[in-house]
Amino acid sequence: MTDYDALMAFTRTTEALARVSGRLDWDQETMMPRGAVAQRGEECAAMAEVLHTRQTDPRVTDWLAALEGTALDDTATAQLRHIRRTHDRARKVPGALAAKLAATTSQAQGIWADARQAEDVAAFLPVLGEVIALRREEAAAIAQGASPYDALLEDYEPGTSAEELTALFGALRPALAELRAAVRAADAPPPLSGTFDEAAQLQLSQRLAEVFGYDTAHGRIDTAVHPFSSGSGLDVRITTRTQADDPFNCFYSTIHEVGHAAYEQNIDRRYLLTPLGGGVSMGVHESQSRIYENQIGRSRAFTGWLYGQMRDAFGDFGIADEESFYRTVNRVADGCIRTEADELQYNLHVLIRFDLEQALISGDLAVSDLEAAWNDRFAADFGYHVDKPSNGVLQDVHWSVGLFGYFPTYTLGNVYAGCLNAAMRADLPDLDDALAQGDTSPATAWLGARVQTHGGLYEPRDLITRACGKAPSEAPLLAYLHEKFSAIYGL
Amino acid sequence: MTDYDALMAFTRTTEALARVSGRLDWDQETMMPRGAVAQRGEECAAMAEVLHTRQTDPRVTDWLAALEGTALDDTATAQLRHIRRTHDRARKVPGALAAKLAATTSQAQGIWADARQAEDVAAFLPVLGEVIALRREEAAAIAQGASPYDALLEDYEPGTSAEELTALFGALRPALAELRAAVRAADAPPPLSGTFDEAAQLQLSQRLAEVFGYDTAHGRIDTAVHPFSSGSGLDVRITTRTQADDPFNCFYSTIHEVGHAAYEQNIDRRYLLTPLGGGVSMGVHESQSRIYENQIGRSRAFTGWLYGQMRDAFGDFGIADEESFYRTVNRVADGCIRTEADELQYNLHVLIRFDLEQALISGDLAVSDLEAAWNDRFAADFGYHVDKPSNGVLQDVHWSVGLFGYFPTYTLGNVYAGCLNAAMRADLPDLDDALAQGDTSPATAWLGARVQTHGGLYEPRDLITRACGKAPSEAPLLAYLHEKFSAIYGL
Numbered sequence: 001m002t003d004y005d006a007l008m009a010f011t012r013t014t015e016a017l018a019r020v021s022g023r024l025d026w027d028q029e030t031m032m033p034r035g036a037v038a039q040r041g042e043e044c045a046a047m048a049e050v051l052h053t054r055q056t057d058p059r060v061t062d063w064l065a066a067l068e069g070t071a072l073d074d075t076a077t078a079q080l081r082h083i084r085r086t087h088d089r090a091r092k093v094p095g096a097l098a099a100k101l102a103a104t105t106s107q108a109q110g111i112w113a114d115a116r117q118a119e120d121v122a123a124f125l126p127v128l129g130e131v132i133a134l135r136r137e138e139a140a141a142i143a144q145g146a147s148p149y150d151a152l153l154e155d156y157e158p159g160t161s162a163e164e165l166t167a168l169f170g171a172l173r174p175a176l177a178e179l180r181a182a183v184r185a186a187d188a189p190p191p192l193s194g195t196f197d198e199a200a201q202l203q204l205s206q207r208l209a210e211v212f213g214y215d216t217a218h219g220r221i222d223t224a225v226h227p228f229s230s231g232s233g234l235d236v237r238i239t240t241r242t243q244a245d246d247p248f249n250c251f252y253s254t255i256h257e258v259g260h261a262a263y264e265q266n267i268d269r270r271y272l273l274t275p276l277g278g279g280v281s282m283g284v285h286e287s288q289s290r291i292y293e294n295q296i297g298r299s300r301a302f303t304g305w306l307y308g309q310m311r312d313a314f315g316d317f318g319i320a321d322e323e324s325f326y327r328t329v330n331r332v333a334d335g336c337i338r339t340e341a342d343e344l345q346y347n348l349h350v351l352i353r354f355d356l357e358q359a360l361i362s363g364d365l366a367v368s369d370l371e372a373a374w375n376d377r378f379a380a381d382f383g384y385h386v387d388k389p390s391n392g393v394l395q396d397v398h399w400s401v402g403l404f405g406y407f408p409t410y411t412l413g414n415v416y417a418g419c420l421n422a423a424m425r426a427d428l429p430d431l432d433d434a435l436a437q438g439d440t441s442p443a444t445a446w447l448g449a450r451v452q453t454h455g456g457l458y459e460p461r462d463l464i465t466r467a468c469g470k471a472p473s474e475a476p477l478l479a480y481l482h483e484k485f486s487a488i489y490g491l
Numbered sequence: 492m493t494d495y496d497a498l499m500a501f502t503r504t505t506e507a508l509a510r511v512s513g514r515l516d517w518d519q520e521t522m523m524p525r526g527a528v529a530q531r532g533e534e535c536a537a538m539a540e541v542l543h544t545r546q547t548d549p550r551v552t553d554w555l556a557a558l559e560g561t562a563l564d565d566t567a568t569a570q571l572r573h574i575r576r577t578h579d580r581a582r583k584v585p586g587a588l589a590a591k592l593a594a595t596t597s598q599a600q601g602i603w604a605d606a607r608q609a610e611d612v613a614a615f616l617p618v619l620g621e622v623i624a625l626r627r628e629e630a631a632a633i634a635q636g637a638s639p640y641d642a643l644l645e646d647y648e649p650g651t652s653a654e655e656l657t658a659l660f661g662a663l664r665p666a667l668a669e670l671r672a673a674v675r676a677a678d679a680p681p682p683l684s685g686t687f688d689e690a691a692q693l694q695l696s697q698r699l700a701e702v703f704g705y706d707t708a709h710g711r712i713d714t715a716v717h718p719f720s721s722g723s724g725l726d727v728r729i730t731t732r733t734q735a736d737d738p739f740n741c742f743y744s745t746i747h748e749v750g751h752a753a754y755e756q757n758i759d760r761r762y763l764l765t766p767l768g769g770g771v772s773m774g775v776h777e778s779q780s781r782i783y784e785n786q787i788g789r790s791r792a793f794t795g796w797l798y799g800q801m802r803d804a805f806g807d808f809g810i811a812d813e814e815s816f817y818r819t820v821n822r823v824a825d826g827c828i829r830t831e832a833d834e835l836q837y838n839l840h841v842l843i844r845f846d847l848e849q850a851l852i853s854g855d856l857a858v859s860d861l862e863a864a865w866n867d868r869f870a871a872d873f874g875y876h877v878d879k880p881s882n883g884v885l886q887d888v889h890w891s892v893g894l895f896g897y898f899p900t901y902t903l904g905n906v907y908a909g910c911l912n913a914a915m916r917a918d919l920p921d922l923d924d925a926l927a928q929g930d931t932s933p934a935t936a937w938l939g940a941r942v943q944t945h946g947g948l949y950e951p952r953d954l955i956t957r958a959c960g961k962a963p964s965e966a967p968l969l970a971y972l973h974e975k976f977s978a979i980y981g982l
Contacts, residue, residue, distance in 0.1 A: 016537035019530065020515060027514065031522070035708035036726035039510070042764060046507035050541055217526035235527035273533060 004076060007063035008274065011083055014054045015273045019231065021047040026230040026237055030222045041106065048102065055090040075276070078457050082275030085158065092142050101134045105402040112400035121371050121389045124400070129367045131402050132360055139361065149361045152405035156282040157412060159459045162358060165408050168415060172474045173351050177381055179482060180332070180345055184383075186489040189327035193318060198242040198250075200313045205240050205254040207309070212258045212292055213444040214238070215265050227253040229260035229289075232278045236264045247310070248329065252293050259292030260285055262444065266452035276456040282406065284460050286413020287420060288447065294343045295421040295480065296443050300326050301435035309438070327488050334384065336391035344485055347414055348381050353396070353407040361404055416464050418477025420447065423468040495567060498554035499765065502574055505545045506764045510722065512538040517721040517728055521713045532597065539593065546581040566767070569948050573766030576649065583633050592625045596893045603891035612880045615891070616858045622893050623851050623858065630852065640852045643896030647773040648903060650950045653849060656899050659906060663965045664842050668872055670973060671823070671836055675874075677980040680818035684809060689733040689741075691804045696731050696745040698800070703749045703783055704935040705729070706756050718744040720751035720780075723769045727755045738801070739820060743784050750783030751776055753935065757943035767947040773897065775951050777904020778911060779938065785834045786912040786971065787934050791817050792926035800929070818979050825875065827882035835976055838905055839872050844887070844898040852895055907955050909968025911938065914959040 001009070024047065028040055054060075064084055072080065108127040115124035139148030150161045202223075209221060219231075224239035231237055238257040242250045263279050271277040279285040296302055300322075307325040310317065319325045332342050338349035356373060359365035365373055374393040375386050386392035398406055424446050425431060434442050450467035457463075464472045485491070492500070515538065519531055545551075555575055563571065599618040606615035630639030641652045693714075700712060710722075715730035722728055729748040733741045754770050762768040770776040787793055791813075798816040801808065810816045823833050829840035847864055850856035856864055865884040866877050877883035889897055915937050916922060925933050941958035948954075955963045976982070 012533070013537045013540060016530075016533045017541065020511060020534050020538060023515070023518065024511060027518070031711065033707065033709050033711050033726055033728075035706070039507075039725040039763065042503070042507045043511050046504045047511060049504060050508065215526070216524065218524050220522065220524050234530040235524055237524075272530065 003063045003066040004070075004072070007060065007067070007083065008079065010054070010057070010059065010063075011079075011275065012273050014051065015275065015277065017047070017051055017054070019233065019235070019273070021051060022231055023235070029224045029226075029228065030239060045102065052090060052095070052098065055086055060087050061091075075457065079275055082456055085154075086275070089142060089154075092144070093138055094141065097134065097138055097141070101131075101138060101402060104130055104134055105400065108400040108402075109397065112394070112397065116390045116394040119389050119394075121393060124394065125367045125370070128370075128399060131400065132367065132404075135402050135404050136361055136363075149358050149405065152361065153408070154405075156406050156409050157460060158281060159461060160283075160412070165354070165412065168474055169351055169354065169408070169411060172347060172411070172415070172478065173381075175474075175478050176344070176348055176481070179478075179485060180348065181383070182491050183332050183344060183485050183489045184334075186491060188333065189324065189331050189488070191331055191333070192246070192248065192328055195244040196247040196314055196317070198244055201242045201247045201250045202240070204247075204309060204313050205250050208251055208254050208306075209238070209258050211438055212255055212297075212440050213262050213266075213448075214258045215262075218265055219261055221254070227257050229257045229264070232264040232267070233272050236261045247314075251306070252297060255297040256289045256293040259289030262292070262448070263288040263452045266448045267455035268453050271455045271457075278456060280454075280456045280458070280463060281460040282409035283412035283416060284451065284463060286410055287416035287464070288413075288451065290343075290414050291417040291420055291447065292440075292444075295417060296435065296440055298329055298343065299432070299435055301432035302438070302440070303329050304436050305438040330484070330488055332485070332489075334382075336378070336382075336386050337395055343414075344481055345382075347411045350407055350411040352377050352381065353398075354411070357399070357404050357407060360399075415474050415477050416472055418474070418480055419464060419468045419472045420451065421480060422476035423450075494554045494557040495561075495563070498551065498558070498574065499570065501545070501548070501550065501554075502570075502766065503764050505542065506766065506768065508538070508542060508545070510724065510726070510764070512542060513722055514726070520715045520717075520719065521730060536593065543581060543586070543589065546577055551578050552582075566948065570766055573947055576645075577766070580633060580645075583635070584629055585632065588625065588629055588632070592622075592629060592893060595621055595625055596891065599891040599893075600888065603885070603888065607881045607885040610880050610885075612862050612884060615885065616861070619861075619890060620858045622891065623895070626893050626895050627852055627854075640849050640896065643852065644899070645896075647897050647900050648951060649772060650952060651774075651903070656845070656903065659965055660842055660845065660899070660902060663838060663902070663906070663969065664872075666965075666969050667835070667839055667972075670969075670976060671839065672874070673982050674823050674835060674976050674980050675825075677982060679824065680815065680822050680979070682822055682824070683737070683739065683819055686735040687738040687805055687808070689735055692733045692738045692741045693731070695738075695800055695804050696741050699742055699745050699797075700729070700749050702929055703746055703788075703931050704753050704757075704939075705749045706753075709756055710752060712745070718748050720748045720755070723755040723758070724763045727752045738805075742797070743788060746788040747780045747784040750780030753783070753939070754779040754943045757939045758946035759944050762946045762948075769947060771945075771947045771949070771954060772951040773900035774903035774907060775942065775954060777901055778907035778955070779942065781834075781905050782908040782911055782915075782938065783931075783935075786908060787926065787931055789820055789834065790923070790926055792923035793929070793931070794820050795927050796929040821975070821979055823976070823980075825873075827869070827873075827877050828886055834905075835972055836873075838902045841898055841902040843868050843872065844889075845902070848890070848895050848898060851890075906965050906968050907963055909965070909971055910955055910959045910961075910963045911942065912971060913967035914941075 021044070024040070024044055032040060060083065064080070064087065067080060104127070108131050111127045112124055115121065135152065136148060139151040142154075143151035147162065153160055153162065153165075206221060210216070218234050219236045219238065222237070222239050223241055225241065227239050227241055229236065229238045238254070238261045240250055240254040240257065260279075263285060267277055267279075303326045304322040307319070307322045319328060330342065332344050335341060335345075338346065341349050352374065355377070356365060356370065359373075360367070360370070371389065371393045378386050378392065424443060428442050428446060431442050434440070451463060454463060458466060461472065512535070515531070515535055523531060551574065555571070555578065558571060595618070599622050602618045603615050606612065626643065627639055630642040633645075634642035638653065644651060644653065644656075697712060701707070709725050710727045710729065713728070713730050714732055716732065718730050718732055720727065720729045729745070729752045731741055731745040731748065751770075754776060758768055758770075794817045795813040798810070798813045810819060821833065823835050826832060826836075829837065832840050843865065847856060847861065847868070850864075851858070851861070862880065862884045869877050869883065915934060919933050919937060922933050925931070942954060945954060949957060952963065
């Protein structure tokens with residue numbers, strides 16, 4: 001057996017174990033009995049220990065060293081890039097620090113949930129300070145003199161930097177704020193009203209999953225408090241949720257998660273259980289979920305078809321025609337919560353977090369000043385005030401579990417979705433004719449071939465550049481939003 | 492940290508990983524998408540490799556050696572007994588043989604399923620021959636000169652031997668055959684007829700699980716083709732099934748699995764995630780499932796209560812009173828299938844397999860003669876003939892997956908259930924008053940304190956002896972069956 005074959009055989013087992021670990025998380029959110037929490041914690045820690053031991057295995061060091069400088073094909077080169085990145089990173093973080101981080105974030109998540117419930121920011125700040133200190137220590141160990149925040153970013157979006165993102169987002173923010181202000185000054189379409197049978201919502205959401213190409217022979221749909229997608233390869237599961245007065249939440253959560261899941265399901269099967277067999281970054285992942293949800297799912301053409309489906313499922317629900325339905329689906333409303341934001345305002349929520357978390361990691365912002373900084377920034381971007389911490393600085397779980405560097409990938413994903421949409425529309429001039437019939441296959445096939453099938457073969461930015469024929473920028477997203485919301489709001 | 496503490500910390504992680512591996516099996520039978528089979532095979536193999544590596548870890552050898560001869564309390568002594576047994580056994584079986592066995596049995600299970608479907612014994616025999624040869628090789632490696640079949644038995648029922656079981660079962664078989672013949676010569680009560688709403692069956696089965704003390708905060712109930720119980724400690728899940736024309740199948744499958752699950756749930760929590768934290772043997776496990784199902788669940792007192800529940804759930808279903816209902820629940824009917832057998836005939840099915848599998852392992856019976864041997868023995872014990880292989884030698888999955896030495900634990904469990912029932916009834920003279928009210932708690936509390944709480948602390952036979960105040964024998968089971976069926980059949 002060659003060194004490469006030996007390394008890949010070892011890695012395949014590690015990948016299989018990572019799938020098992022991921023399925024434990026799925027089980028925890030969907031199936032686990034409520035009394036099993038303590039035991040589950042030990043099970044997850046045991047799996048983490050096994051994975052860490054394998055990622056840092058000295059044999060991997062030796063195989064990688066032996067392969068250094070060897071001529072390999074593109075696939076093998078990409079496999080080694082992933083293996084080396086994971087191995088180097090895991091070896092740089094002392095085991096004691098990793099264990100401390102796991103224990104502290106596990107504890108912090110509970111404290112955050114209680115603090116949010118009690119609207120008590122002060123109760124959360126001490127443990128948040130600990131989490132930040134530990135992540136800073138971890139980032140310093142990885143960065144070895146380079147930027148600590150970039151070291152954290154690398155976990156979610158390899159190959160990018162805060163500098164690059166800052167430039168990209170710097171062009172986005174004023175344009176979004178301006179468009180938002182114009183839209184909010186115009187007359188808004190009425191919101192959806194009434195109640196919608198939840199079993200019928202689930203039935204239609206199942207239909208939507210199929211329409212967007214979700215393969216139920218290699219997945220399943222359950223309900224969970226917070227919808228998510230889980231797994232890769234031959235077993236990719238999604239969840240959704242229902243709320244009697246808000247069927248759009250169910251439908252668009254499902255479409256969003258199908259975007260994530262379809263990415264994982266459509267990766268070239270030759271990469272199964274290898275480092276190339278998963279989505280390449282959070283940003284690219286989000287580009288798929290968002291283009292499914294927004295540029296396709298909330299398009300005039302597709303909502304025309306969805307209107308008919310909803311009439312079939314729920315009868316007359318007080319909206320007279322497709323055009324009104326399209327306007328209601330895309331209604332822009334005030335709100336403090338990121339996850340409930342429309343596609344126009346969503347990125348403004350994210351950019352607040354991106355700027356604040358960089359300041360927290362660098363030490364420019366003390367946790368004691370975080371709430372004021374959040375509220376000031378929110379008022380500046382949205383023009384009104386956060387009413388309570390659960391609608392402000394306590395709304396997201398991310399920081400409590402140590403996810404610093406994750407938020408910007410949401411907006412990067414939207415930027416990528418904008419780029420992909422422009423290129424796809426140019427390639428598929430008749431796409432709307434198909435969408436109006438509820439046929440998304442030209443779009444999903446295009447994304448499958450241009451993005452999804454490649455798995456981890458290319459670096460994220462390179463992948464989007466190849467798919468679109470040019471380097472990504474914020475311009476297509478802004479042009480799309482301008483055109484769409486100007487038309488809806490008669491600007 | 493002492494050697495003992497170090498060994499126990501290492502073992503705790505191994506136990507947690509074993510729980511994860513077990514939950515993968517649960518997922519496969521209940522939740523897994525049908526297209527995930529190939530990936531799941533690799534996931535299970537990866538977990539098996541991790542567990543085997545830990546079980547044979549040289550540090551365990553060193554810790555065990557260092558602790559040899561050290562004075563320890565009973566709990567620690569019992570922990571070491573389990574760890575040593577697992578470690579010694581795992582080290583005796585060459586890795587290549589274990590891998591070959593896993594691959595062959597995985598393949599054999601598919602071939603068996605196809606052969607059963609096609610009623611084609613010949614198609615199954617070659618791979619069965621391979622499985623037997625590999626298990627014989629494994630048994631020889633473990634036994635090191637002692638009896639190979641006993642080495643296999645040890646996996647499921649530590650501390651017993653074929654000789655001991657042969658003596659026990661030798662007393663059972665003629666007595667069961669004689670009682671069976673007398674019952675079959677008498678008039679049988681009518682069978683249940685009609686159809687029973689399957690959702691209502693599941694609802695009543697949920698009620699039955701609670702009545703028998705199943706703790707749903709630490710478990711959950713799903714449906715599966717073949718009902719089973721899975722897990723231990725804080726997360727013990729069961730499955731059941733429904734069939735419109737046979738609600739008893741649903742109810743008694745549920746009660747049976749609750750017997751297994753309650754055993755795991757009621758083990759002393761101090762043993763959580765240690766080798767003492769699981770049921771001590773298959774025989775003791777089966778004693779719990781069978782006493783819940785039969786001696787309690789099919790008793791005159793409890794079926795009286797169940798009759799009322801069924802009337803509430805299904806209205807008039809054609810049985811006039813409790814007494815008739817009791818007779819119908821306990822109806823003895825012809826049949827070739829072990830899993831569908833009533834409590835009188837069940838053990839005769841098992842004893843056929845016990846005798847034949849010993850002959851297969853010793854080489855006294857060639858696989859080419861197996862079908863004839865099975866059919867002859869069946870005719871001798873039951874007085875009529877097997878009509879087709881799927882009702883005969885191809886009915887059970889066990890041998891295809893290499894489970895030689897497992898079958899006798901079913902009957903041993905019934906013998907133990909007979910012993911426990913006699914002791915419990917002597918201790919609880921008013922038990923039937925409670926059962927007639929649907930209150931099983933005096934019985935489940937007795938079993939919890941005498942058997943279940945101890946987990947793996949005592950060896951199986953010792954545990955039953957302590958619980959009953961005397962050594963186990965077949966006599967209480969036979970006396971119970973004689974009394975019960977003589978009364979029902981007016982012998």
